[in-house]
Each structure stands twice: as structure tokens, then as C-alpha cells.
Amino acid sequence: MRDVSIIGIGITKFGELWDKSLRQLGLETGLSAINDSGITSKDIDALYIGNMAAGSTLQQEHISALMADYCGLTNNHVPATRVEAASASGGLALRQAYMAIAGGFIDIAVVGGAEKMTDVSDSESSYTVSMGSDEQWESKAGATFASLHAIIAQSHINEYGTTREEMSAVSSKNHYHASMNPMAQFPFKVSSEAVSNSGIVSSPLRMLDCAPNSDGAAAVVLCASDRASNYTKKAIKIIGSGQASDTLSLHHRKYLNRMPAIGVAAQRAFESCGKKPTDLDVIEIHDNFTISEIIALEEIGIFKRGEAGAKILEGETKIGGRIPVNTSGGLKARGHAPGATGIAQIVEIVQQLRGEAGERQVKNAKIGMAENHGGTAATAVVHILEAE
Amino acid sequence: MSVPRFWRELDTRYNLIGSYCKLTKTYHYPRRTFDPDAGRESIGTMEDYQFKGTGEIINCTVVHQAQTGYEIFGPYCMAIIKLDEGPKLTSQIVDCEPNTIKPGMKVKAVFRKLGEDSESGILHYGTKFILREIPQVEDENENLSNIEL
Amino acid sequence: MNGIVSYGAYIPGYKIETGEIASVWGADGSAWAKNLNVYSKSVPGPDEDVITIAVEATRQAMKRAKLTGDDIEAIYTGSESHPYAVKPTSTIVAEAISATPNLTAADFEFACKAGTAAIQTCLGMVGYKQIKNGIAIGVDTSQGAPGDALEYSASAGGGALIIGREKVIANINHTTSYTTDTPDFWRREGQMYPRHGGRFTGKPAFFKHVQNCGMLIMEKAGTKPEDYDYIVTHQPNGKFPIRAAKSLGFTQEQFETGLLTPKIGNTYSGAIFLGLSAILDIAKPGDRILAIAYGSGAGSDGFDITVTDNIIDMDRTETVNNMISKMEIINYSTYAKFRGKLNMGTTK
Numbered sequence: 001m002r003d004v005s006i007i008g009i010g011i012t013k014f015g016e017l018w019d020k021s022l023r024q025l026g027l028e029t030g031l032s033a034i035n036d037s038g039i040t041s042k043d044i045d046a047l048y049i050g051n052m053a054a055g056s057t058l059q060q061e062h063i064s065a066l067m068a069d070y071c072g073l074t075n076n077h078v079p080a081t082r083v084e085a086a087s088a089s090g091g092l093a094l095r096q097a098y099m100a101i102a103g104g105f106i107d108i109a110v111v112g113g114a115e116k117m118t119d120v121s122d123s124e125s126s127y128t129v130s131m132g133s134d135e136q137w138e139s140k141a142g143a144t145f146a147s148l149h150a151i152i153a154q155s156h157i158n159e160y161g162t163t164r165e166e167m168s169a170v171s172s173k174n175h176y177h178a179s180m181n182p183m184a185q186f187p188f189k190v191s192s193e194a195v196s197n198s199g200i201v202s203s204p205l206r207m208l209d210c211a212p213n214s215d216g217a218a219a220v221v222l223c224a225s226d227r228a229s230n231y232t233k234k235a236i237k238i239i240g241s242g243q244a245s246d247t248l249s250l251h252h253r254k255y256l257n258r259m260p261a262i263g264v265a266a267q268r269a270f271e272s273c274g275k276k277p278t279d280l281d282v283i284e285i286h287d288n289f290t291i292s293e294i295i296a297l298e299e300i301g302i303f304k305r306g307e308a309g310a311k312i313l314e315g316e317t318k319i320g321g322r323i324p325v326n327t328s329g330g331l332k333a334r335g336h337a338p339g340a341t342g343i344a345q346i347v348e349i350v351q352q353l354r355g356e357a358g359e360r361q362v363k364n365a366k367i368g369m370a371e372n373h374g375g376t377a378a379t380a381v382v383h384i385l386e387a388e
Numbered sequence: 389m390s391v392p393r394f395w396r397e398l399d400t401r402y403n404l405i406g407s408y409c410k411l412t413k414t415y416h417y418p419r420r421t422f423d424p425d426a427g428r429e430s431i432g433t434m435e436d437y438q439f440k441g442t443g444e445i446i447n448c449t450v451v452h453q454a455q456t457g458y459e460i461f462g463p464y465c466m467a468i469i470k471l472d473e474g475p476k477l478t479s480q481i482v483d484c485e486p487n488t489i490k491p492g493m494k495v496k497a498v499f500r501k502l503g504e505d506s507e508s509g510i511l512h513y514g515t516k517f518i519l520r521e522i523p524q525v526e527d528e529n530e531n532l533s534n535i536e537l
Numbered sequence: 538m539n540g541i542v543s544y545g546a547y548i549p550g551y552k553i554e555t556g557e558i559a560s561v562w563g564a565d566g567s568a569w570a571k572n573l574n575v576y577s578k579s580v581p582g583p584d585e586d587v588i589t590i591a592v593e594a595t596r597q598a599m600k601r602a603k604l605t606g607d608d609i610e611a612i613y614t615g616s617e618s619h620p621y622a623v624k625p626t627s628t629i630v631a632e633a634i635s636a637t638p639n640l641t642a643a644d645f646e647f648a649c650k651a652g653t654a655a656i657q658t659c660l661g662m663v664g665y666k667q668i669k670n671g672i673a674i675g676v677d678t679s680q681g682a683p684g685d686a687l688e689y690s691a692s693a694g695g696g697a698l699i700i701g702r703e704k705v706i707a708n709i710n711h712t713t714s715y716t717t718d719t720p721d722f723w724r725r726e727g728q729m730y731p732r733h734g735g736r737f738t739g740k741p742a743f744f745k746h747v748q749n750c751g752m753l754i755m756e757k758a759g760t761k762p763e764d765y766d767y768i769v770t771h772q773p774n775g776k777f778p779i780r781a782a783k784s785l786g787f788t789q790e791q792f793e794t795g796l797l798t799p800k801i802g803n804t805y806s807g808a809i810f811l812g813l814s815a816i817l818d819i820a821k822p823g824d825r826i827l828a829i830a831y832g833s834g835a836g837s838d839g840f841d842i843t844v845t846d847n848i849i850d851m852d853r854t855e856t857v858n859n860m861i862s863k864m865e866i867i868n869y870s871t872y873a874k875f876r877g878k879l880n881m882g883t884t885k
Contacts, residue, residue, distance in 0.1 A: 142458045142480040147466045150449035203450040251468045251476040402633045460583045483550045499592040500584040
């Protein structure tokens with residue numbers, strides 16, 4: 001098994017990108033990553049794509065071939081694979097590429113995630129998102145994706161006393177971080193009060209507790225570590241990777257206020273590199289809802305169960321605090337394009353570890369983690385990166 | 389939902405048919421071919437079981453941004469319910485003031501329309517839940533003994 | 538003897554008051570209520586229809602009789618508001634009580650007496666010893682056109698009768714009918730609302746058929762009004778059934794138990810079933826009941842019924858009056874939304 005490094009990154013602005021098609025987004029971000037990496041297209045052994053919803057929003061499947069074609073890789077018949085696990089598609093695509101290189105099958109891979117959510121109406125994109133939960137036994141029964149997380153939040157509040165202010169603090173903090181991120185969908189501050197008073201989506205979750213459905217794309221170039229210096233002096237190593245599954249529907253779980261797949265994936269990632277929670281300097285968390293960030297941090301072991309809310313309210317996860325979380329703005333403020341989010345998280349961590357995060361820079365960031373999950377954490381995939 | 393896909397689960401939806409694992413003596417909804425806790429050994433030991441339809445609300449939410457097909461209800465209550473026999477499921481709680489529904493409330497199954505494919509498409513029926521004990525409200529207008537005949 | 542093995546009923550949980558409807562049209566609500574003797578009417582929830590109501594009523598009947606799906610070999614549902622024009626309500630009811638596949642089924646239509654025609658058919662199948670038990674269901678969620686007189690009364694609800702020959706709770710001693718081609722009330726294929734002949738729906742229609750049928754059945758049974766403890770007829774408003782019963786020689790004591798329209802409106806095919814259920818909720822062994830249904834188009838089915846001892850053992854705690862007391866008042870806008878009267882446009 002070999003070490004794997006990230007040698008190039010690229011990301012588009014996230015948002016309502018009316019002018020850009022999925023093909024354009026993929027190409028743009030792919031080129032960006034390749035330019036950043038120092039490789040040429042002849043060096044690419046394989047392409048991995050994370051995409052959740054093209055079949056629903058664009059009536060297009062076979063995204064692997066589509067992207068390989070539009071990125072000019074089919075002249076050399078480069079193998080292309082599309083990976084889908086709802087919003088974990090990006091993180092999972094990264095893991096597939098990582099394993100292929102670590103296992104010695106290939107040397108260099110481009111991993112991209114891209115999504116178009118705004119080509120369809122709000123209700124259609126919302127229904128598409130709920131396909132990440134159990135369509136037959138949750139969505140068809142009347143549950144929206146947000147309502148499932150609302151029940152999770154309700155359950156967390158009932159057991160641990162998590163408060164409205166604590167949840168609002170997550171969103172407000174992420175917006176503050178995004179205000180320093182030019183690629184963010186919502187690059188402006190939002191007060192905690194505004195979050196607490198925004199319209200109810202599904203009690204207790206309000207509008208500003210919920211990440212948007214965005215268009216966006218991000219890409220990274222992976223390379224076997226032993227030859228990364230041929231291309232770049234800024235290689236960042238993937239030192240740990242872990243993945244876990246859980247029941248598709250929330251009602252089949254033992255606890256309604258936990259996301260054990262995240263805990264298991266994180267533990268597997270820690271074990272694979274001998275690190276622990278206190279070793280982390282910066283984390284990107286999958287905050288599709290504010291409660292998800294709270295629970296994810298508890299599952300990973302950053303905070304004890306039931307205590308994350310209070311610590312977040314105290315400012316521990318803000319840039320400058322004990323353990324900055326979602327310096328990009330997270331899904332809430334940077335934007336959430338399901339297939340792309342997992343890769344966007346990696347891009348942020350790489351920028352932090354390279355020291356290229358500008359105003360968002362966490363001082364002396366050496367080890368970072370990206371936590372990406374799909375559905376109500378029915379799939380979770382965690383990566384740990386280290387500055388070389 | 390396509391015609392065959394809906395038809396396949398008719399008895400699951402209409403009659404709350406799930407499975408009982410004779411090996412582990414546990415109940416499952418919807419049907420399973422094997423009990424994940426017992427693995428392959430439980431294949432062949434699962435028999436169809438019709439749930440009584442009574443249960444308890446574990447947790448709930450009032451949905452303001454409706455799921456497709458549920459817009460007509462205005463804000464409505466979605467809950468995770470634990471059936472008396474053990475398994476949990478997700479369902480709307482109907483015929484109630486959604487904000488008054490709380491964990492612990494006892495519920496029972498009713499037969500309702502879940503939706504339709506379109507104005508000309510197949511109608512989908514299934515099971516939803518209502519409160520088992522509804523608070524009685526005194527209504528003065530109920531006294532109709534002075535009807536003129 | 539063959540007769541009623543069990544009965545079930547269902548009334549939805551919402552109601553709208555006559556005054557509330559009248560206020561929309563600037564009409565005098567209390568005058569309308571008095572004229573029709575209808576003070577409120579039941580309204581089905583947005584996820585309820587003839588099929589869901591038929592299932593709930595049938596399930597109650599099955600539970601009361603402690604029968605399972607295997608015991609049922611025929612299901613017939615009568616309605617003028619079946620959700621499908623083609624695809625029977627009865628097969629969905631059959632699936633919902635696990636009676637498939639060993640049964641016969643069909644849907645009936647004869648305006649408000651579609652369900653009682655089903656009773657007669659079940660009696661035939663049971664009497665001919667082809668089946669042990671059949672179910673006759675009468676349910677409607679009919680609508681009145683906005684602003685029309687029928688808007689005050691057209692409501693939702695219905696009941697089910699299990700017909701058989703074992704453990705019968707009420708013998709059906711006789712049945713007879715009076716049927717003519719009388720166009721008093723109709724709805725054309727594809728039209729949302731029915732139309733009617735105004736005052737023509739009275740004497741030449743409702744009264745002629747109910748009265749003649751009533752006289753015919755008492756002649757057949759050799760009975761007089763005094764021989765009965767209860768009479769229940771179809772009840773399109775709260776006045777017609779009273780007038781009809783009195784004209785046949787019956788008293789208030791005899792007709793008041795089965796008269797539900799003043800509180801729940803006209804449940805069309807469900808009306809006679811619900812009225813009969815209200816009577817069976819409190820009937821004692823030996824009680825004799827005269828039931829006369831009426832359907833526009835037009836016809837009346839009459840039944841001479843005697844309650845047996847078996848009714849004592851039946852669980853009759855969930856009564857029709859319980860259901861009526863649980864109904865919650867809604868306003869016209871909620872009513873219009875629930876009943877699909879708002880033009881929602883097309884989103885697809």
C-alpha cells in the first residue's frame with residue numbers, strides 16, 4: 001500500500017449558476033485542478049466523478065462518460081467512474097480514487113464532484129434531495145429531508161437540552177467564515193438572531209438552519225506520494241480514510257439523535273493513521289442542517305455527546321477558537337451541491353494546510369479532517385489530511 | 389410511483405404486513421427476508437405478520453414546507469412511531485392540531501389516501517396514524533332537541 | 538334465517554355549519570338551517586374518499602363480528618362518488634381486509650340506494666348458498682355545486698353490513714322494492730356536480746317511492762307501523778324523512794334514532810347505512826326495524842328487520858353518535874380547500 005497525496009485543487013463559485021451546464025462546471029473545475037497540479041492530461045490514469053442527482057435534475061445518467069468526453073479524456077480512453085451516495089458522492093469518489101492509487105493500480109487520478117440543482121423547480125430539487133432518504137417509506141409517507149433532520153434535532157434537544165441559540169450559532173459562525181470566502185454562495189455575515197427568527201421549515205428547524213440546494217463543482221488531482229514532487233512542491237498527503245454505512249431510513253435506527261456511521265468512519269480514519277481528535281487543527285463538517293454539525297462533532301469525538309452545542313456557542317469552533325470548523329462557510333454558507341460538496345471540503349482543507357486560505361487561515365494548520373455524509377448519515381466518509 | 393412498484397407493496401401499506409423472525413423472536417416492518425441481527429441463519433424463519441396498528445410517538449415535527457403531494461394539509465405533523473410489537477416507522481399524524489402532538493402520545497392506524505400519480509393516474513392508499521385518545525370538547529351547539537318538525 | 542351478521546360505520550372528523558356556508562353567499566343561514574333541518578354537515582379530510590371510508594366502516598364491521606378476510610366471499614360497494622370511474626372500490630376494500638382472492642366483487646350505482654341494492658344481492662348469494670358471508674357497503678363523499686341548495690346538505694360518510702346466515706344479529710325477514718324511471722336528480726359522466734329537478738324531487742320522486750315501498754313491504758310482511766320499534770328512511774335533508782315516516786303512520790319516537798341528517802348532512806348512499814347503524818348501536822333483541830332506502834332515478838328498497846339475541850355479545854362501544862361528537866368545525870376556506878373546489882392549476 002502506497003501513500004497518496006493531493007497535488008492540485010480547483011473549485012467553482014457555488015450558487016445559482018444559470019449560465020453553466022453540468023458539463024461546463026465539470027470541465028472548468030477539472031482544468032483548474034490540473035493547472036494547479038502541474039500535470040498534463042496525458043498523465044491522468046483515471047477519472048472519478050461524484051454526482052448525486054443528474055438523473056433527476058437533468059434526466060442524464062452515465063455521468064462518468066459525459067465528463068470524460070467533455071474533459072477531452074476519451075481520446076485516450078481514460079477509465080471514468082461515477083460514484084453516488086447522495087451527498088456523500090464526492091467524498092466517496094475521493095476514497096475510490098485514493099484506494100486505487102494506494103493499492104498500486106494507478107498513479108494519478110482526477111477526482112471531481114459536480115451538481116446542477118437549480119435547473120428544476122424548488123419543489124423538484126427538494127424532492128430530489130429526499131431521494132437520499134428512503135423514498136418508499138419516508139418520502140412517500142410525507143417526510144421531507146428537512147423533516148427527518150427536524151426529528152433528529154427534536155430528539156437531540158429532548159435528551160441533551162440543545163438550545164435554539166446553540167443551533168443558530170452554528171449557522172452564524174459558518175456565515176462569518178464564508179464572508180471571507182470569495183467562492184462561497186452566501187459570502188456575508190448573518191446574525192444568530194436572524195437565524196433564530198427565520199421562517200420555520202419543519203419544527204424546530206428554520207430556514208437558516210438549512211443548507212441551500214446549489215450548483216457547483218470542485219476537483220482535486222491525486223498522485224502517488226512517491227512521485228508527487230515531480231509535479232508540485234505543495235503536495236498534501238491523505239493520511240487517513242474511513243467509511244461506514246447505516247440504515248437508509250431514520251426509523252430503523254436505535255437512536256434518533258445520533259449518526260453512528262460518522263463516528264465509525266471517523267474512528268476508522270483515525271485508526272488508519274494513528275491520530276486522535278485532539279490532533280486535528282481544522283475540520284470541514286457536513287452541515288446540511290445545523291444539527292448535523294452538532295452531532296457530527298460529537299460522533300467524531302471533538303466534543304462529548306450532548307456538549308457540542310454549548311461549546312459552539314462559546315466560540316470554540318470559530319477561526320481563532322480551539323478547533324475551527326467549516327472555515328469555508330460549510331454547506332450552509334459556502335453552498336451545497338450534493339455531488340461536489342465532498343470534494344469542496346477537501347479543497348478547503350488543502351488550502352488551509354498549504355497556508356493559502358487567506359483571511360480564513362487557521363494558524364499552523366498541519367492536520368485537517370473532512371467529514372462528508374449522505375442521507376441521514378446512511379453513508380459517511382471521512383478523510384484526514386496532513387501537510388507534508 | 390409506478391403501477392407495479394405500488395402494487396407490490398399493497399398489503400404492506402394497507403394492512404401493515406411485516407415479518408416475524410421465529411429465530412430471534414423479533415418483529416420487522418416492512419417485510420424482511422432475514423433478520424440483520426441473525427444473518428443468514430434466519431432465512432426461512434421469517435413469517436408474515438400483521439401488526440395490530442397501535443403504537444406510540446417517539447418523536448415528531450411540524451412540517452411547514454410540505455413534501456410533494458402533501459401541500460394541501462398546510463403545516464402537518466410527521467412522526468416516527470414505535471409499533472407495540474417493536475419496529476418503528478415514519479408516518480403523518482392526521483386529524484389533529486399538529487402543534488399539539490408530543491412524544492409519548494398513543495396512536496392507532498387508519499386507512500387513508502397517500503397520494504396520486506396525477507389527475508388521471510393511479511390513486512395510492514395506505515396507512516397513516518391518528519391519536520388514540522382525542523380530548524373531548526364540549527360544544528353547546530350540539531343540543532338540537534328543539535328542532536322544529 | 539339470513540340477515541345482518543355485523544355492521545360498521547364511519548363519519549369523517551370535520552364538519553361545516555349551515556350558517557358558515559350561507560355567509561359566503563350572503564344568504565340567511567338560520568333560515569336555511571330551519572328549512573332543511575340541516576345544521577351542519579360532515580366534511581372528509583383531504584386524504585379521505587369513498588375508498589378510505591368504505592375500508593374503515595368495513596374494518597369496524599369485521600372487528601365487531603370477529604371475522605377474518607377468509608370468511609368473506611363477496612364485496613359490493615354502492616356510491617355515486619367512487620374515486621375511479623373504472624376500477625372498483627370493492628377490490629381495494631377486499632385487499633384492505635385480506636379477503637382476496639377468493640371472492641366476487643363489483644361496484645354499484647343507483648344514486649343514494651346503491652348500497653341497499655348490494656344488500657339484496659348479498660342476500661341472493663347467501664340464500665343461494667354460494668357464499669357464507671357477503672359485505673354490502675354504502676358510502677359517499679358527494680358534492681353540491683357552490684351556491685346551490687345541495688351545498689348545505691351534500692356530505693360524506695357511510696357504512697357496511699356483513700350479510701350471512703350464521704350468528705346473525707338481525708334477521709332480514711323481507712325485502713321488496715319500488716322502482717321507476719323518474720329523472721329527479723342526475724349527474725352526467727365527466728361532470729363534477731349533480732343537477733336536480735328542484736321541487737320535482739319531492740312528491741313525484743322521494744315521497745312516491747318511499748311511501749309506496751313502505752306500504753308494499755308492510756303488506757308483504759303483514760305488519761302495521763305499531764309493530765315496529767324503529768323506522769329509518771333515506772334522508773336527503775332533515776324534513777323529508779320525518780314527513781315520509783309520519784305519512785306512513787310512524788311517530789317521532791320511532792324515527793328519531795335513525796335521523797342523522799340534521800347533524801351530519803346527506804351522506805347519499807351512506808345515509809341509510811348510518812341511520813341503521815345508529816339504531817343497531819342501541820337496539821335490543823326482538824326490536825323490529827323498517828328500513829326504506831331511496832335512490833334518485835328512481836327507486837326504493839325496503840327491508841323488514843328483527844334484531845336477534847346475538848346482538849348482546851357484540852361490542853357496540855364505538856357508536857355513530859361518538860363519531861358525530863368528535864367532528865371538529867372548519868370554516869368555508871378550509872372546506873373549499875379540502876373538497877378540491879379551489880382551482881389549483883397544473884404544475885406538471
